[in-house]
Amino acid sequence: MTKKELKCTSCGKRVTNDPATVSFPCPKCGKTTVTRCKHCREKASRYKCTECGFEGPN
């Protein structure tokens, strides 16, 4: 099994071992996985899908 390194989509911080991090598929295209660290969730920082360009905190 390959160990995949997770990075926050909003701030780019490495979040591999952060249990407060959430990952979910892009709400629009579902092709990419959006990862958000605790910090960015609390601040409602924006993220952008690299595949379809969808932006949002939701």
Ligand SMILES: [Zn+2]
């Ligand atoms: Zn972040």
Ligand SMILES: [Zn+2]
């Ligand atoms: Zn997308």
